[in-house]
Amino acid sequence: MHPAGSIILFTTASGLGYGLLFITGIYAALVPNSPSPTFGLAALGIALGTVTLGLLSSTFHLGHPERAWRAVSQWRSSWLSREGVLALVTYVPAAYFAIGWVFLDTDIGAWRTSGILSALLAVLTVISTSMIYASIKSIPRWHNCWVPATYLLFALLSGLLWFDALLRLFGHTQQNITLLATGCVVVALLAKWAYWRKTDNDAPVATIGTATGLGAKVTMLEPPHTGENYLLKEMGFQIARKHAVKLRRAAIFLTFLIPFCLCVLTLLTSGTTATFSAILAAIIAQTGIVVERWLFFAEAQHVMSLYYGRELGNEAS
Amino acid sequence: MTSLPAQKSKKRLGLVIDLDICVGCHACAVNCKEWNTGGYHAPLTDTNPYGADPQGVWFNRIHSFEVANDTGGRTVHFPKSCLHCDNAPCVTVCPTGASYKRAEDGIVLVEEAKCIGCKLCSWACPYGAREFDEDVGVMKKCTLCIDRIYNEKLEEVDRVPACVSTCPANARHYGDFNDPNSKVSQIVVERGGYDLMPEMDCAPTNKYLPPRKPQSGVKGASLPDADNSGGFLGWLDRLLSD
Numbered sequence: 001m002h003p004a005g006s007i008i009l010f011t012t013a014s015g016l017g018y019g020l021l022f023i024t025g026i027y028a029a030l031v032p033n034s035p036s037p038t039f040g041l042a043a044l045g046i047a048l049g050t051v052t053l054g055l056l057s058s059t060f061h062l063g064h065p066e067r068a069w070r071a072v073s074q075w076r077s078s079w080l081s082r083e084g085v086l087a088l089v090t091y092v093p094a095a096y097f098a099i100g101w102v103f104l105d106t107d108i109g110a111w112r113t114s115g116i117l118s119a120l121l122a123v124l125t126v127i128s129t130s131m132i133y134a135s136i137k138s139i140p141r142w143h144n145c146w147v148p149a150t151y152l153l154f155a156l157l158s159g160l161l162w163f164d165a166l167l168r169l170f171g172h173t174q175q176n177i178t179l180l181a182t183g184c185v186v187v188a189l190l191a192k193w194a195y196w197r198k199t200d201n202d203a204p205v206a207t208i209g210t211a212t213g214l215g216a217k218v219t220m221l222e223p224p225h226t227g228e229n230y231l232l233k234e235m236g237f238q239i240a241r242k243h244a245v246k247l248r249r250a251a252i253f254l255t256f257l258i259p260f261c262l263c264v265l266t267l268l269t270s271g272t273t274a275t276f277s278a279i280l281a282a283i284i285a286q287t288g289i290v291v292e293r294w295l296f297f298a299e300a301q302h303v304m305s306l307y308y309g310r311e312l313g314n315e316a317s
Numbered sequence: 318m319t320s321l322p323a324q325k326s327k328k329r330l331g332l333v334i335d336l337d338i339c340v341g342c343h344a345c346a347v348n349c350k351e352w353n354t355g356g357y358h359a360p361l362t363d364t365n366p367y368g369a370d371p372q373g374v375w376f377n378r379i380h381s382f383e384v385a386n387d388t389g390g391r392t393v394h395f396p397k398s399c400l401h402c403d404n405a406p407c408v409t410v411c412p413t414g415a416s417y418k419r420a421e422d423g424i425v426l427v428e429e430a431k432c433i434g435c436k437l438c439s440w441a442c443p444y445g446a447r448e449f450d451e452d453v454g455v456m457k458k459c460t461l462c463i464d465r466i467y468n469e470k471l472e473e474v475d476r477v478p479a480c481v482s483t484c485p486a487n488a489r490h491y492g493d494f495n496d497p498n499s500k501v502s503q504i505v506v507e508r509g510g511y512d513l514m515p516e517m518d519c520a521p522t523n524k525y526l527p528p529r530k531p532q533s534g535v536k537g538a539s540l541p542d543a544d545n546s547g548g549f550l551g552w553l554d555r556l557l558s559d
Contacts, residue, residue: 001440063434063454070431071412077320080437081412137406137517138443206443208382211514213525214336214393217385221392224346224378227370231445234436303514304445307380307397 001139002237003297006061011129012158012293014054014087015151016286018122019159020047021094025119027163027177028101029112039170040101043163048094055087079135083128090121126155133296140205140312141300146195153188154255154289160184161259161282164266168275175267178278182263185285189256192292196248199299204312211306220309235302236310239295247295254288321408322420329423329494330461331401331522332481333501333510337529338488341381341394345480345489349377349398349459352479356464358429362452374448376459377480384528393528396489398480399446399459400513400521401425407438407447407458416456422493423522424463429455443517466491494522 024043028034059065072088074081093114100111130151133142160181167174208218239247262281266274301312353376354361363373377398384393401418405425408416415431416438418424427438427447432455439447439456447458462478465471475482481491492501501524504510510524 061435063436063449063451063456064432067413067431067433070414071433071435074412074414077409078412078437080410080435084412132410132437135410136441138441206514206516210516212380212382212393212395213511213513213527214382214384214395215386217390218382219385220380221383222381224380224397225375227372229372230374230439230448230451234439234449235445302440302445303443303517306514307395307445309382 001297001300001302002234003294004061006057008290008293008297010054010058010061011151012054012286012289013050013057014129015126015155015289016158016162017047017049017051017054018090018126019155019157020162021051021090021159022119022122022156023159023163023177025097025115025117025122028097028115029119034101035167035170035172037102039166039172040098042170043166044094044098044101046162046166047159048091048098051087051090079128079131083125083132086121086125086128090118090125093117093121122155123152126152137205138303139300140202140303141199142296144195144198146191146198149191150188150195153184153191154292157181157184157188157255158282158286158289161263161278161285165275165278165282168266168278173270173274178263178266181281182260182267185256185260185263189252192251192255206303206306206312208306208309208311211303223308231304232308235304236308237298238310239298244295244299247291247298251288251292251295255285255292256288259285259288321403321405321418324420325403325495326418326420326423327495328421329403329522330466330492331423331494331501331524332398332461332478333490333492333504333524333526334396335488335490335504335508335526336393336395337526338486339379339394339396340486340488341379341392342485343379344483344485345396346375346377346379348479348483350375352462352465353460356462357460358427358450358457360453361457362450364452374450374457376446376448376457388531391528396480397444397446397513398523399425399461400444400519400523401459401461403520403522404518406441406443406517406519410437410441412437424461425458426460426463427456427458429453429457432456443514443519444521461491494524 024047059068062068071081071084075085097111097114097118127148130148134147137143164177164181167177209216212218259281262277265277350361361374365371377396380395380397382393382395383390401423405418408418413431413433415428417426434454436449439449447456450457466476468476477491481489490501490504492499494502496502505524508526510526512521
């Protein structure tokens with residue numbers, strides 16, 4: 001699949017935003033003395049800012065962005081529509097949560113409750129985003145339960161790392177949050193590893209033989225057109241296997257191994273060093289998540305490619 | 318509404334494509350382009366049509382395959398267009414209701430005015446039947462020539478899809494699959510018409526007829542055995558064998 005920049009930005013930025021909104025909402029509800037309003041402003045500002053950036057970016061992918069409002073109508077059948085509805089609904093409790101924390105100088109339960117509600121809606125929105133991809137049977141690498149699992153874990157990972165970095169930056173250091181982030185790095189790595197393991201080893205769901213109904217020994221003699229077309233550009237994107245291997249390695253280093261080491265460094269040190277390494281961990285992991293998301297698209301083969309003589313599982317070598 | 322029709326449609330209109338007969342002339346694709354660039358989805362935009370890298374929207378494309386078998390192999394020309402599936406995934410993923418399946422005849426259509434151009438329907442279709450028009454910013458697809466088959470301004474004989482009307486080999490048939498007496502229903506039973514990629518559970522309406530097996534009793538001409546013949550050929554054979 002063609003790795004469109006707008007969709008990669010959409011899923012990674014909104015993932016970060018919803019992850020941060022989730023952890024902020026839960027934290028505000030659980031920790032009796034919430035950090036300062038300025039911290040609330042920074043955390044929720046970044047969360048809602050990146051969510052908005054992601055959602056706006058997704059409209060750049062559209063042929064007719066001015067009609068985007070129509071996308072909330074088909075929530076009964078379409079995950080994309082559900083994602084749109086949930087994303088919009090989430091703004092309501094999130095806005096009240098943010099206003100309550102930053103401006104209402106009282107520790108009232110209402111804005112804490114709206115924080116929990118925002119966290120819940122953030123989870124549902126990320127699940128809907130992932131289900132846009134996981135519901136597509138024509139793309140075998142996406143049509144499995146590891147897709148929602150990794151989308152959720154990656155959102156949580158970037159949310160936790162940024163939350164930890166912000167806490168330290170504003171002088172509200174919480175070693176427990178760093179510990180949680182460290183654990184999340186490990187779990188997210190295991191989930192992504194499981195995703196790769198499954199999707200690399202799955203038997204092809206279809207072959208050129210079943211796509212054409214012509215039996216076991218079918219090869220393409222002539223493509224239907226001599227040039228490119230929409231189908232080949234959008235769904236026939238091929239990534240060389242050697243590049244895929246290198247990029248997977250880069251994703252593993254950037255998303256997991258380096259942030260893990262930096263998290264440990266954060267736990268073992270204090271003051272400026274700890275703050276700096278927490279910020280660095282968040283930035284590097286975010287870069288890794290972008291690489292991972294690019295690969296999520298680039299490595300995914302569409303069964304339509306069978307009609308162009310490419311068997312599934314045979315990426316260009 | 319992008320939910321599929323709750324009840325089975327009264328009619329199920331679609332095509333039968335005979336892979337035994339198709340000669341791969343691309344006339345169906347050309348006539349499809351010609352009709353539809355002035356029809357429901359007009360225009361079928363071409364970008365850079367006279368340049369080095371021409372591209373454009375087509376609803377029907379002819380792939381050619383080589384099929385190996387016991388006696389060697391054969392070339393199979395393989396026209397592919399929207400199969401108007403009963404269980405169309407391109408319909409249910411649509412967030413706006415632009416993509417829909419008609420309850421009356423099962424035709425899958427895109428209402429351009431509602432299409433936001435998110436391309437998700439083209440991802441959901443396993444057959445690569447939908448093509449995005451980058452110039453207009455909307456998804457386009459085969460309409461089964463809805464503007465021909467119900468067009469009372471046309472002679473009745475012309476009320477068939479453009480691809481069917483133009484096929485010089487009669488490899489394409491159009492009709493109602495819900496009517497067991499229709500030509501398409503009967504030919505599918507008779508010739509073992511099948512679904513493409515049944516693993517995808519799309520229940521396509523269009524059916525394909527397999528290439529016939531080579532007829533038994535027909536042998537290729539063999540060379541006369543020169544060994545046993547006398548005369549000039551026998552003399553020549555003996556001369557060359559030494």
